[in-house]
Amino acid sequence: MKVQDLALDHRQLFSLKSETLEERITWFYQLTQNSTVTIKYILTLRVRYQLGAQEFAYILKDLVRYLFLNTKATRTMKRFFHYFKDYFLDLEWKILSLRLFSVRSFGEKAASLVRSLISLVRPEEATESSPPSLDRTTSTQ
Secondary structure (H helix, E strand, O other): OOHHHHOOOHHHHHHOOHHHHHHHHHHHHHHHOOHHHHHHHHHHHHHHHHOOOHHHOOOOHHHHHHHHHHOOOOHHHHHHHHHHHHHOOHHHHHHHHHHHHHHHHHHHHHHHHHHHHHHHHOHHHHHOOOOOOOOHHHOOO
16 A cells, blocks of 8 residues: 555545544554654644534544654754644653753754853954955055
């Protein structure tokens, strides 16, 4: 069976019953191991819940928890993980946030620290907005 045959389209995601979608999305992930598409499917079901379909409140909670806590973080997971906050306990959420965004926040903090240290030693460099221009008229030949 091809991956295209397993994929769900927007019509199916917004018309099938929750039990059917749970089975198909779980089956899709088990066969493809594609966490990116799986997260997008589940996010679509969260939209259905927000539109009033109460049976989608915590749909595929175990799969979401497994994907975020046990698989390699993908760009899609980082992009959409805020939509799944209510799937996790507060402590798990903090750990997950650190796991997904640790390098970025470390880099931002390190850059901020370096800028503040430079401003203490050389205040004129920390406040300069553009590099000094080269004046070619004063060069000797």
